[in-house]
Amino acid sequence: MTPSAQPSAIRPEAETQTVETLVAWAKEGRIRIPTFQRGLKWGTREVLELFDSIYRGYPIGSLLLRKAPAEAATFPLGPLWVQAEAMTDALAVIDGQQRLTTLAAALGRPNPVPTTPDDPFVVYFDVRARDFRAPPSRGGVPPDWVPVAQLLDAAALNEWVFTWKYGRDQALRSLVFEAGKRLREYPVPLYVVRLGQGDDDAVLGEIFRRTNTAGKKMTWPEVHDALLSKPDYKLADLNKALGKAGMGLLNERQLLLCLIAYEGLDPTHNLADHQKKNPKILQDTVREVLPTLQKVLAFLRTDAEIPHLRLLPRVLPLVILVRYFKLFPEPTPRARILLVRWTWRTLLSLGYVEERPLLRRGVTGLKKNLLTSEQAAQALLKLVPNQASEVLPYFVPATFNAKAAESRLLLLGLASLGPLDLLTHEPVDVAVLLEPPVDVVPTEEVEEAPLEVEEAPLLEAADSPASKKGLALRTIVAKNLSFSPANLLLLPGKGAARSELLQLTPAVAETVGATHGISRDALAALRQNDVEAFLTLREATLQAAVREMGDRLAAWGQSDRRSIEEELAAIFLGDQ
Secondary structure: OOOOOOOOOOOOEEEEEEHHHHHHHHHHOOEEOOOOOOOOOOOHHHHHHHHHHHHHOOOOOOEEEEEEEEOOEEEEEOOEEEEEOOEEEEEEEEEOHHHHHHHHHHHOOOOOOOOOOOOOOOOEEEOOOOEEEOOOOOOOOOOOEEEHHHHOOHHHHHHHHHHOOOOOOHHHHHHHHHHHHHHHHOEEEEEEEOOOOOOOHHHHHHHHHHHHHOOOOOOHHHHHHHHOOOOOOOHHHHHHHHHOOOOOOOOHHHHHHHHHHHOOOOOOOOHHHHHHHOOOOOOOHHHHOHHHHHHHHHHHHHOOOOOOHHHOOOOHHHHHHHHHHHHOOOOOHHHHHHHHHHHHHHHHHOOOOOHHHHHHHHHHOOOOOOOOHHHHHHHHHOOOOOOHHHOOOOOOOOOOOOOOHHHHHHHHHHHHOOOEOOOOOOEOOHHHHHOOOOOOOOOOOOOOOOOOOOOOOOOOEOOOOOOOOOOOEEEOOOOOOOOOHHHEEEOOOOOOOHHHHHOOOHHHHHHHHHOOOOOHHHHHHHHOOOHHHHHHHHHHHHHHHHHHHHHHHHOOOOOOOOOHHHHHHHHHOOOO
């Protein structure tokens, strides 16, 4: 069973090192990859998820390293080549090759960083979306994306950011500095071992084998169903029941956040932390939460004018609303108005407020001692800006990306116009357009609902080769403009819609076109085949539509005071 009949004298030393230190060690050759390690297996998805986990403070596991002398050598580290001197205390990687290679190759690569996905380690930070992305296969990185390699050195970043196109924008600049700090200072736990007398590399190989094969990872549904839920009601049952509401499905991570929030626990802490205090903390929650989740979805659809979860720019409001509707299942009309304002102020402010504190305070701050639904809504409103001047106005993004909040806001703006079908001239039911079959339950591998953050593309152009479900987006002009937001329609069908638009009579075309953000002047430009003018005009119309919707529902600057009924009740109860 073991490579040696004698007990090993290995004594592991536990410590932590920052990402910045580990990358420096890797680049100088202090960290080495032994010959028994497997080749690089990670692709773009795993690389991006690692950076997203570090940015959000999620655990990424520990590293196992062997300390031993090493000769001078030149060796590859992903796409990089390292020239290492002879060392007496080199660190050979026993477990953690993929993670260390990712960090060193992405953060330590020299400038200029490629603008095409030359390898999985070409990574950019999308500042506005606060997400990590690979560059498009066709190239053309948006100017508000920052190479992660630029974030590693604080001093160099401080100089670079003021040469950046958006360097004068204090809010965006702060997000860049914050991202750099989170990546650089993230503490990685590691164990360092020395071989004892009589041990050899076979011992390391055995440690590696056991580390990587001594157990099979469980998925979240398996963990939940094994430890927390009742045998007759599983997480998949909850998700399937939610799907019947016609608002889409939540993925596993989102469901977990909702369950934690439902119980009033801090959703920025992981499940293991909560289970240490109470091992059965969520045992009955999976069954109890369904009515509350249904109320939240109904509120988002009917009050907040978000017809489907695939158009929800951020999942954060939904999670907090779960806690709110548990405590106040039937809010007063005034409370619902205030909740709509809070939802939209939150969605429009997430680039300007810290998400984790907002999530924590939003859930744990809702206490039963807030006597009424209005008081609770007002407490939430105090957590976000209440003036439009405190956030930047909405701008249409340079390219459409279904993961990004700006693109989903664009789709909400399109939905708010009441799009009409080009052939029947009947209203398009956006929710039906976006709804997958209710028996499709997303897993860790196939995610169907939006989140900050952390997910695969969810909504693609229907005529995109990557789309298998024929969802809701069509292009207008059949040129290489598929990802231009001003060239997309929230409409079923395939192929470019330009000919269908221009076949309508002028009066009908104006009426139907207006419901898609296409003005009379934009139609005229389209008829003249002036594509550039058409896109410019439509972009301005769509931008105005999103701003109007946001201003209307966020109700910036309006009084959030209590209703007359609440004031009278307060006087009656002596609470003035």
